[in-house]
Amino acid sequence: MDGIFPPLKLVTASVPKPEADLNSDFAKSLRDLMGLMALPGLWIGRDGQGILQLTFEAIERTLPLRFIYSQVLLEAPSPVNLLMWDRRWESGEQAWAQGLQAVVDTQVFEGKPYEQIVRGEKLNIIRLSLGYGASAGKIWFGSDQPGFPTIANLAFIRAAITLAGTGILTAKAHQEAERANRAKDEFMAILGHELRNPLAPIMMSLDIMRFKNNGELPKELNVIDRQSKHLSRLVDDLLDISRITSGKVHLKSELVSLNDVLARAIENCTPLLNEKRHHLSKSLLADDQSYVQGDEYRLIQIFTNLLNNAAKFMGAGGAIVITSRRSGNFIEIDIHDQGPGIAAALLPTVFNMFEQGRQTLERSKGGLGIGLAVVKSLVELHQGRVQVESVEGQGATFSVILPLPAQRIPTPSAARVTPLQRSERTLLIVDDNEDALLALAAYLGLIGYHILTATTPEAALQHVAKSQPEVVILDIGLPGMSGYELAQEIQLRTRVKPYLIALTGYGQESDKLKSRQYGFDAHLTKPISFDLLNTALAQAVSD
Amino acid sequence: MTGFTLAGTPLTEHFHVCAFFNSKADEYDVLLPFYAEAHGQGEKTLHLVNPENFNAHKQKLADFGMPVDALEQAGQLEIQTWEHSYLAAEGKFERNSMLTNLIDSRNAAIENGFPRLRVVGDMDWVFLQDMDLRGILSYEAEVNEFLMVNKQPAVCVYDIAKLSGSMMMDLLRTHPLTLVNGVVQENPFYTPALEMLEELRTRSPEYV
Incomplete structure (x- = not known):
């Protein structure tokens, strides 16, 4: 080897200086090879074909090539054929199919050059293999330069396609992981x-x-x-x-009192706190100091999750302390418990999905290990952060840090529960889940509605034709005809449009908008909240 | 004169950086501290930005704690959009006028008492239609000498997703420093300006 290559001392990691011996072919070859090393930086987010294309572009920019042709099995069962002729991508192979076929059919040792007439020109051609297994393939390089390929040419091409092969496998693994992740979601x-x-x-x-x-x-x-x-x-x-x-959570943005939020969260956890005889104390900011910009429902969910965790993991008769305070442009809410604490090794992953469930005793306490992941995501959607401090055996303190709102205009809390209103109107419920249908019918029957039920769109339309109900509650996921289509049919077949309530498992803004577009007056999600149902029915009565 | 760093790396010998980023978030993660360091040291920064990002860019600087209005008023921060810098020649890139712009900006900064000018250019415009790629590469090669002599840092920011393999190889040849994956490295693929210009001269027009 010493006879072929100069001593390694010529290779330096620094940028070549003008005075260095840069004109030697060897130095140029080394420089080209080093340039290749930057290429994988371009591969992020690209698929196998993209990586191959980038590699070919880099090769053609460096070596005197006339064509590059590849047959690589990127996605089974058919190989992906890429052709670059005179530094341009060509989509079809028709124009020189015959010459190309001769190139491909020639059996020679890998890397050994052979002459071939292609498109009327005599070229020196080499074939190299790319990768193995699922992404195996062959690549042909053709040049009209005498002596192609030199050792330096060959080294450059081999290095390039070795890098590409690794990149393709990595991209494939990444794509498969993403596919699996989507399937899981x-x-x-x-x-x-x-x-x-x-x-x-x-x-x-x-x-x-x-x-x-x-x-x-x-x-x-x-x-x-x-x-x-x-x-x-x-x-x-x-x-x-x-x-x-999947990025489908859209927060409302309104001024919310954290004191109200904490009161609701405590209310949600009261049964568990009572059951375990925990003592809860709090030291909170004054009401007019406690406002943040956010989604009240989601904020309640954040603190309910944290309080539930504190109550769940602590032995009976423990103490939970909630404090809130200003810290610069933020409000910090700490929830401290006297539970078993969290081992130092687990702290870095405690907010990761499923990690907690696997690594802690949470399995024995129930839970999926996603509660804290939900908390973290929701806090971050509020431009805040959540952190935990804990010493094993000495409890834990979870801190939620939320930005102060740009403006502080306290608004009085609205009454949340609409009182139940009796009615003697005719109400049609349509749901193919018979148990859900009967339960809802029983509830509404108790408050005086004349109830009609249907499990199919056809039966519903018969009721509509016969009884002209004043209120209709429609499940959206019906067999044969969707709740949206049924709502349209009902509106066509009634003299006076009934008050239409959509009942669905989907509660995003886009779902609500779609309901409105189909003529629904209210949109309720399952499991149905009696408060919201009562509110909708009260609205129906007032209409 | 005080030294300076980019992505935690002191720049001492070479000053022309080809920075590849996967996202605007990555870009700001690296460059905001670079700007902040300059302003902390009383240096001037010149930002060459996409006009569409003008306001968002200022907001990013402000969010990072920079007093944008005060810096602009003091002449310590200058933000030029493409049509007033790279594409000042009626929407086209003209390397001589860009070199002149750069030299004038540097001289003005020094005359106004700033110890150094740091230039960061968003190079996305090279992907616009009908850009003179040969001229752009020639400019990138030629500007090295000016930057080297004046120890003048300039960071050319490229979006990885938009680069072809051949473009990347050419860019690597024209910048002595690269910033890939948040790391600044000396670029062994760098080709001295004279050699690069000679290669560009001999390339057929359609090949550039």
Whole structure:
């Protein structure tokens, strides 16, 4: 080797200086090879074909080539054929199919040059292999330069396609990981919706029973009530993480009192706090100091999750302390508990999805390990951050840091619960989930509505023709005809447009807009909230 | 004169940087501290930006804590849009006028008492239709000498997603420093200006 290559001392890592021996072919070859090393920087986000194209462009810019042709199996079953002739990409091979076929058919040792007439010109050609297995392929390089390829040419081409081969495999692995991730997100979204369907009638039936029993439930039903609410929260978390990861969560932006938010979050956690006899104390900013810009519902969700975690992991009779304070242009809310704390090794991953569930004792406490991931995502959507400090065995402090609003205009909290209003109107409920249908019918029947039910669009239209209902609650996911189409049909077949309420598992702004476009007056998501249902029905009565 | 750094690397020998970024976020992560360091040292920065990004760019600087209005009033920060810099010749790139613009900007900064001028140019305009790529590459090669003699830092910002392999190879040849994946490195592929200009001269027009 020493006879072929100069000593390595000629190779320097610094930029060549004008006075250096740059004119030697060897130095130029080395420089070209070093330039190739920057090429993988371009590969981020590109697929296999993109990487191949970039590599060919880099090769043709450096070597005296007339053509590059490749047959590479990027995606089974057919190879991707790329052809560059005189530094231009050519899409078709028709113009020189015959010559190209002769090039491809020539059997020679890899890297050994052979002469071939291509498009009427005598070229020196070499063939090299790219990669192996799933992305294997062959690439031909042709030049009209005498002596092509030199050792330096060959080294450059081999280095380039070796880099490309690695890049293609990496891109393929990345694409497959992304595909799997998308499939997982879609599966989680479907799972969430499918779990919601049976949950809705269970929870509604329990509410009806409580309503009938003056707000009380037998002990066994209380267990079912608590567990179904817990399950409902898990489903909500699942759906949330799926929406967040697919960028479908859009926050409202309004001035929100964090004191009100914390009061609602504490209210949500009161059953668990009482059950475990925890003591909760708080030291909060004055009301007029506690405003942030954000989505009240999501902020309540953030603090409910954190409080639930604190209550869940702590032994009975523990203490939780909530404090809020100003810190520069931010408000910091700390939730401190006396639970088992978090091992130092787990702290860096505690907000990662699924990590917590796998690495901590949370499995034994229930949960999917996505609650804190949801918290982190929601806080970040509010331009804030969440952090945790903990020493194992000495509890934990979760801190949510939110930016102060640009303007501070406290608004009075609106009344949240619309009182139940009795009505004797005719109300049609259409839902193909019979349990959900019966539960909702039972509830609304209790408050005096004359109830009609249908599980199919056809049966619904028969009721409409016969009874002209004044209110119609429509499930959107019906067999044969969607709730949107059915709403249009109903409006065509009624003398006076009934008050239309959409009932669906999808609650994004785009879903609500679509409902309005089809003539719906209200849009409710499953599992149905009695507060929101009452509000919608009150509106129907006032209309 | 005080030294200076880019992405944590002190620039001492070479000053013309070809910076490749995958996203605007990556770009600002690296360049905002570069601007802030300049202003902290009393130096002037010249930003050559896409007119569409003019306001967003100023906002980014302000969000990073720079007193944009005060710096502009003091002449310490100058933001030129493409049509007043690279494309000042009626929407076309004219290398001599751009070189003159750069030299004048540097001289004016020094005359006004700033110890150094840092230039950062968004080079996305090279991907606009009918750009004189040979002229652009010649400019990139020629400007090296001016930057080297005056120890004048200039960062040319390119969007990785828009580059072809051949364009990248040519850009690498014309910049002694590269910034890829947030790391500044001396560029072994750098080709001295005379050699590069000679190669460009001999290339057929359609090849550039």
